[in-house]
Amino acid sequence: MKSVVVYLHGKGGSPAEAEHYRPLFPGAEMIGFDYHAGTPWEAEKEFTPYFAALRERARPLILIANSVGAYFALSAGVGAFFDRAYLISPVVDMDRLIRDALGALGATEEDLKAKGVIPAPFGEDLSWEYLAYVRTHPIRWEAPTSILFGARDALVPEETVRAFAEAHGASLTVMEDGEHWFHTKEQLAYLDRWLSRCEETVR
Numbered sequence: 742m743k744s745v746v747v748y749l750h751g752k753g754g755s756p757a758e759a760e761h762y763r764p765l766f767p768g769a770e771m772i773g774f775d776y777h778a779g780t781p782w783e784a785e786k787e788f789t790p791y792f793a794a795l796r797e798r799a800r801p802l803i804l805i806a807n808s809v810g811a812y813f814a815l816s817a818g819v820g821a822f823f824d825r826a827y828l829i830s831p832v833v834d835m836d837r838l839i840r841d842a843l844g845a846l847g848a849t850e851e852d853l854k855a856k857g858v859i860p861a862p863f864g865e866d867l868s869w870e871y872l873a874y875v876r877t878h879p880i881r882w883e884a885p886t887s888i889l890f891g892a893r894d895a896l897v898p899e900e901t902v903r904a905f906a907e908a909h910g911a912s913l914t915v916m917e918d919g920e921h922w923f924h925t926k927e928q929l930a931y932l933d934r935w936l937s938r939c940e941e942t943v944r
Contacts, residue, residue, distance in 0.1 A: 744769040745799035747792070749776065751808030751830070751922075752865075761929070762805055765936050769803070776813070781835075782874055784813035792822040801825065804884065805936075808832055808896075808921065816875075820884035825943065827936060828888045830921045832897055833905035835875045842867055886911035887939045889932060891919025912939075 746766045748759035756773025763771045778784035796802055801824035806814050811831035832838060843849065848859055859867045890902050892915050906913040916931050923932050
């Protein structure tokens with residue numbers, strides 16, 4: 742069987758970003774998954790059959806997931822399909838992310854429940870349906886996982902990532918000058934070195 746690497750982009754990203762990782766996995770098939778899900782319940786319906794089918798023809802099957810793309814994979818519970826996973830700036834506590842966004846707007850959970858949806862000028866609208874789903878569908882994850890996180894991430898608190906890594910036996914690497922979006926020349930070089938070192942340990 743051929744090794745396959747699947748990349749999941751974050752919000753505003755593109756499946757084409759997968760090409761950045763191709764040189765790091767010589768000989769592997771590289772796929773940028775052009776998923777359409779915009780909610781975790783949509784992701785579960787879309788991701789499960791997709792990765793199940795890939796698993797039938799891939800050994801190993803490797804995941805690289807970024808930000809909300811990582812959250813969708815975690816929430817969908819597709820970890821069992823992967824031999825290993827690399828998460829970059831993953832959203833691992835959507836409950837807290839939504840509560841923090843509410844606080845930034847000067848709103849409460851009670852406000853969100855009463856209104857159903859609260860417009861958020863800095864991103865997607867906040868939804869009570871979304872928050873309720875997150876709370877009734879905790880993350881289920883079992884793939885061997887390595888995480889890269891930026892100490893200057895303005896979206897995800899470092900303590901939530903550390904707690905997730907500890908709870909799931911994942912390795913965690915923190916780049917002191919890293920941000921949520923690894924995009925500068927230095928950040929991308931750091932990311933590439935991290936991923937190469939991780940892969941060297943399993944080859």
